[in-house]
Amino acid sequence: xxxxxxxxxxxxxxxxxxxxxxxxxxxxxxxxxxxxxxxxxxxxxxxxxxxxxxxxxxxxxxxxxxxxxxxxxxxxxxxxxxxxxxxxxxxxxxxxxxxxxxxxxxxxxxxxxxxxxxxxxxxxxxxxxxxxxxxxxxxxxxxxxxxxxxxxxxxxxxxxxxxxxxxxxxxxxxxxxxxxxxxxxxxxxxxxxxxxxxxxxxxxxxxxxxxxxxxxxxxxxxxxxxxxxxxxxxxxxxxxxxxxxxxxxxxxxxxxxxxxxxxxxxxxxxxxxxxxxxxxxxxxxxxxxxxxxxxxxxxxxxxxxxxxxxxxxxxxxxxxxxxxxxxxxxxxxxxxxxxxxxxxxxxxxxxxxxxxxxxxxxxxxxxxxxxxxxxxxxxxxxxxxxxxxxxxxxxxxxxxxxxxxxxxxxxxxxxxxxxxxxxxxxxxxxxxxxxxxxxxxxxxxxxxxxxxxxxxxxxxxxxxxxxxxxx
Amino acid sequence: xxxxxxxxxxxxxxxxxxxxxxxxxxxxxxxxxxxxxxxxxxxxxxxxxxxxxxxxxxxxxxxxxxxxxxxxxxxxxxxxxxxxxxxxxxxxxxxxxxxxxxxxxxxxxxxxxxxxxxxxxxxxxxxxxxxxxxxxxxxxxxxxxxxxxxxxxxxxxxxxxxxxxxxxxxxxxxxxxxxxxxxxxxxxxxxxxxxxxxxxxxxxxxxxxxxxxxxxxxxxxxxxxxxxxxxxxxxxxxxxxxxxxxxxxxxxxxxxxxxxxxxxxxxxxxxxxxxxxxxxxxxxxxxxxxxxxxxxxxxxxxxxxxxxxxxxxxxxxxxxxxxxxxx
Numbered sequence: 068x069x070x071x072x073x074x075x076x077x078x079x080x081x082x083x084x085x086x087x088x089x090x091x092x093x094x095x096x097x098x099x100x101x102x103x104x105x106x107x108x109x110x111x112x113x114x115x116x117x118x119x120x121x122x123x124x125x126x127x128x129x130x131x132x133x134x135x136x137x138x139x140x141x142x143x144x145x146x147x148x149x150x151x152x153x154x155x156x157x158x159x160x161x162x163x164x165x166x167x168x169x170x171x172x173x174x175x176x177x178x179x180x181x182x183x184x185x186x187x188x189x190x191x192x193x194x195x196x197x198x199x200x201x202x203x204x205x206x207x208x209x210x211x212x213x214x215x216x217x218x219x220x221x222x223x224x225x226x227x228x229x230x231x232x233x234x235x236x237x238x239x240x241x242x243x244x245x246x247x248x249x250x251x252x253x254x255x256x257x258x259x260x261x262x263x264x265x266x267x268x269x270x271x272x273x274x275x276x277x278x279x280x281x282x283x284x285x286x287x288x289x290x291x292x293x294x295x296x297x298x299x300x301x302x303x304x305x306x307x308x309x310x311x312x313x314x315x316x317x318x319x320x321x322x323x324x325x326x327x328x329x330x331x332x333x334x335x336x337x338x339x340x341x342x343x344x345x346x347x348x349x350x351x352x353x354x355x356x357x358x359x360x361x362x363x364x365x366x367x368x369x370x371x372x373x374x375x376x377x378x379x380x381x382x383x384x385x386x387x388x389x390x391x392x393x394x395x396x397x398x399x400x401x402x403x404x405x406x407x408x409x410x411x412x413x414x415x416x417x418x419x420x421x422x423x424x425x426x427x428x429x430x431x432x433x434x435x436x437x438x439x440x441x442x443x444x445x446x447x448x449x450x451x452x453x454x455x456x457x458x459x460x461x462x463x464x465x466x467x468x469x470x471x472x473x474x475x476x477x478x479x480x481x482x483x484x485x486x487x488x489x490x491x492x493x494x495x496x497x498x499x500x501x502x503x504x505x506x507x508x509x510x511x512x513x514x515x516x517x518x519x520x521x522x523x524x525x526x527x528x529x530x531x532x533x534x535x536x537x538x
Numbered sequence: 539x540x541x542x543x544x545x546x547x548x549x550x551x552x553x554x555x556x557x558x559x560x561x562x563x564x565x566x567x568x569x570x571x572x573x574x575x576x577x578x579x580x581x582x583x584x585x586x587x588x589x590x591x592x593x594x595x596x597x598x599x600x601x602x603x604x605x606x607x608x609x610x611x612x613x614x615x616x617x618x619x620x621x622x623x624x625x626x627x628x629x630x631x632x633x634x635x636x637x638x639x640x641x642x643x644x645x646x647x648x649x650x651x652x653x654x655x656x657x658x659x660x661x662x663x664x665x666x667x668x669x670x671x672x673x674x675x676x677x678x679x680x681x682x683x684x685x686x687x688x689x690x691x692x693x694x695x696x697x698x699x700x701x702x703x704x705x706x707x708x709x710x711x712x713x714x715x716x717x718x719x720x721x722x723x724x725x726x727x728x729x730x731x732x733x734x735x736x737x738x739x740x741x742x743x744x745x746x747x748x749x750x751x752x753x754x755x756x757x758x759x760x761x762x763x764x765x766x767x768x769x770x771x772x773x774x775x776x777x778x779x780x781x782x783x784x785x786x787x788x789x790x791x792x793x794x795x796x797x798x799x800x801x802x803x804x805x806x807x808x809x810x811x812x813x814x815x816x817x818x819x820x821x822x823x824x825x826x827x828x829x830x831x832x833x834x835x836x837x838x839x840x841x842x843x844x845x846x847x848x849x850x851x852x853x854x855x856x857x858x859x860x861x862x863x864x865x
Contacts (some may be wrong), residue, residue: 073693253548290826390737469826472629472667475581475710482709512551515556521703524566524708528669 068108070317071270072129078105080228083324091248098325102227106191113189116154121224125217126197128147128206134215140207145533147203148442155196158188163392191231193389195224197356202238204360211239218465219245228321232314234330234352241329249326259323261503261511271526272483274310277302278527280480285447288457292466296457303447304440305484308336311350335491337439340431341405347441357386376411380404388444395454399445406438479525544644558700566708567700570673573711580714582627582670583707585721590679594785595623599726600635601654602666603628607829608779611725613839618846624726627668631666632659632759635687639763642682651767653776656828657785657812660756660800661749661793665689672703677852729832730825749793757800764804776801777809777845779838780817782827809845811838820849 068074083099089097107114127147131140156164172179202223205211214220223242229235282290284299291299315332322329329351339345346354346359362382368375380401386397387400448454471478493500578584589598597620599609605626614622625638635653642648645717668689671682675697687694696702723729767774778797785791794812801808817823830838 253551256548257551287827408565473581475706475713478713479706479709491653508551512554513558516555518564519559520562520566520701523563523699524705526705528696528702528705 068105070161070314070321071267073128074108079321079324080392081398088317095218095245095246099218099222099225100228102225104220105227106225106230109190110187115130115197116189116192116421118221118227120151120154120195120199121221124203124224125214125220127203128213128217128220131203131206144203144207148200151196151200155192158192160239160388160392181444189470194233194235195230196237197353197389200297201235201356201360204501205238211242214238214242226322227316228325228327229329230353232311232318233350234315234332234354236330236352241327244327251302252326255326256324257511258504259320259325259469261316261320261515262323262516263320264522265503266313266318266320268313268483268518268522269309269316269487270313273480273487274306274313276476276525277306277480278484280477281306281447283471284469285449285457286479288448288453288460291460291469293461293464294466297461297467298468300440300447300457300461302480304337304436304443305487307443307446309487336489337436338432338491338495339435341435342403342410342438345435346403346407353386357382361385372415376408379407379411383407394451395445395448398451399442400469402442402445406442449528483525556754562699566704569706570700570704570711577711578671579707580710581721583673583710585625585627585726586638586670586674588722589623589625589638590645590674593623593625593642593654594646595621595725596620596646596648597650598651599624599626599654600638600654601626601652602630602656604779604828605654606728607730607825608833608835608838609652609842610727610835610839612727613676613836615725615841617843622725624724626654626726627670629667630670631662632662632756632763634666634668634671636759636763636766637671637681637685639766641679643772645768647772650773651761651777653774655776655778655788655797657751657778657781657791658793659754659793660760660797662756664668664820665755669705672705673695673707675703679704679798684726717817729835736824749791752793752796760800761804764806773806775809775849777842777844778812779830780811780814780834782818782821782824784818785813807849809842809849811845813840814841 068078074508077444082098086094088098103114103117106117122149127143130143134140134143138531166500169180202211206213214223221241222245223236223238226236226241281299284295286305288296312333319329319331330349334351336345336346336349339348352366362378365378365381366374367378370378381404383404384397387396387398387403388398390399444457447450448457451527501510503511503518505511579587584642595611597614597618599605599611603626604728606624606628609622609624611622611624611625614620627634627638639651650690668686671686674682675686676683686697690697764774766772776797778794794810798808798810800806811817817834817838820834823830823837825831825834
């Protein structure tokens with residue numbers, strides 16, 4: 068069930084209403100059923116996968132919590148990690164692995180074929196695998212107590228607002244919220260609705276509006292000149308942010324209506340003044356996951372400089388592969404790893420100057436945005452060679468701009484992006500002007516109505532799926 | 539008590555939002571209707587409206603953006619001495635064409651209907667930008683109502699909202715008041731500028747179609763169009779303008795063969811210039827791989843006129859499938 072589908076528009080109010088009408092002791096059970104219904108509406112059989120992952124990690128957690136012998140704890144942890152990552156590998160990377168092996172065998176003129184077939188990736192597997200794995204590791208590290216109630220734990224894994232594309236919640240944040248009963252709070256409820264509305268604006272008015280242009284130029288890159296490809300890359304930069312950021316806001320708002328608080332995944336990422344800050348603001352739940360479970364165990368920055376830089380590169384390469392089974396994602400991850408390495412080196416060699424701060428900051432923001440924009444080309448292109456051709460064309464072939472579905476559509480996309488950036492800059496500058504989030508009920512009500520009217524009037528209702536669902 | 543008031547507050551806010559939305563919705567409808575009393579809808583809506591309300595030409599061309607940029611009605615009028623209108627609409631497919639033709643034929647009977655198709659027209663999955671029809675929903679056009687009800691399914695409840703139905707129209711009206719775009723100024727023909735960097739033929743030497751079956755929805759629409767024209771006595775001509783893609787499969791991919799077969803079966807003349815060697819050797823006549831630029835459109839329209847004449851002269855004795863005359 069997509070957040071931007073008619074089914075969800077019916078599902079959410081019904082779940083919300085029944086949740087608040089039910090006695091508190093039945094609410095978690097009801098939410099669990101709703102979450103499984105939400106997930107299984109894609110393909111019922113995938114419900115078994117999530118159930119398997121839930122059972123394995125729940126039992127492992129309890130076993131690890133009971134054992135005192137380190138060796139046994141480690142064995143249980145290894146078993147839990149192996150079973151979860153095997154599933155992820157099988158569904159997500161098996162086809163890619165097989166293709167790559169066959170390519171190498173072919174290059175070496177060996178007439179052997181590695182048997183593989185492409186399998187349909189279960190939606191959200193990367194997200195809930197990381198969430199359950201983090202839980203087991205946290206129990207192993209004694210950072211949290213194992214959850215003994217299976218129903219509560221199963222709800223933690225499958226909670227529908229964040230199930231298919233995150234935020235990847237930590238047990239210490241989300242699990243306790245299922246342990247006590249919530250009372251209805253109209254302020255929280257309305258705030259949730261407002262957050263959802265802004266999420267829908269980002270998804271429907273920006274991500275889906277620029278999608279046809281992005282698809283047209285990237286899928287037929289040979290037919291387009293550098294100017295059109297640059298605009299395509301610019302639009303994709305906003306498409307991916309608004310698609311995923313919009314999804315995250317809808318997830319946050321949905322949870323908030325039920326009085327749950329999820330991690331905010333994005334914090335004005337395109338106003339970051341360097342790549343390090345960008346990664347503190349972009350997909351924060353994943354970044355912190357990689358920080359805690361990959362980067363720090365590798366040694367983090369508490370080692371010599373070459374090892375520190377290598378740790379960064381490795382972490383970003385793995386993060387790239389997490390996004391998808393394709394070399395383009397790996398290159399995208401490595402590229403960001405290199406940006407991070409350079410950023411660390413530059414900070415060591417030339418500590419940031421304090422003078423002329425605002426001008427310098429603005430220049431840094433633009434520079435970081437450009438770096439991120441060019442890296443997205445690798446993320447969006449189907450092959451590395453394609454990305455190179457696109458980059459080459461951007462710098463060598465200028466010409467008339469391809470207008471896609473027409474100039475009005477392009478201008479409308481710019482208008483919506485302008486509105487988004489106005490809000491982002493306003494928040495970054497700490498300006499105390501609020502519209503939908505105003506404390507004045509009249510202002511917030513009128514603003515919310517106008518925002519919904521704007522969405523109805525200017526959205527692209529194509530019913531596109533969210534990009535991050537494929538990861 | 540306070541909790542009850544708080545609950546009432548959330549309820550009140552939600553009701554206020556709905557009431558305000560209803561007000562904005564009604565207001566937007568009043569505004570658009572007031573505008574429409576003096577002006578026609580902007581952009582492609584203008585063309586749809588013209589086709590449904592005012593068109594009375596002897597030859598009407600129906601198709602997608604390929605049609606818009608390929609046929610210059612003025613040349614057809616001057617050479618064939620019949621009035622002509624190019625009713626092409628961007629990013630549309632057979633369901634839209636069928637709907638337009640049904641509406642057209644309810645009002646008057648043109649002598650010729652030129653259905654401009656792409657080689658893959660019968661096989662594609664998409665249904666096109668049918669939301670372009672939503673301003674005309676429940677405005678007395680049964681075929682539009684039927685098509686939107688069928689494709690939108692339960693989503694058609696949104697069509698009761700004026701804001702949804704007039705999605706992006708306000709914006710287009712605003713832009714057209716600043717920079718007027720006259721879609722029907724050149725009788726529906728909108729030229730594409732010549733690109734600075736024309737496509738390179740080598741890029742397309744290995745183009746292979748991936749279609750292996752026809753889309754039953756599109757096939758049904760095509761059959762329905764043929765039937766409608768037959769019932770009303772309109773002479774239907776199917777054309778496939780040139781593209782800048784060299785097909786493998788000896789230039790006859792599955793979907794093209796299927797279209798030829800269907801035209802033979804239904805005895806509909808097909809002017810197939812899809813793989814015209816002349817155009818394949820002239821990248822300077824294209825805007826991109828499937829759209830001709832102004833120069834290309836001029837040459838192709840003359841080619842069409844010639845093919846049309848040949849077909850008229852030997853209508854009774856000739857084969858129904860007419861290969862491109864200038865190949």
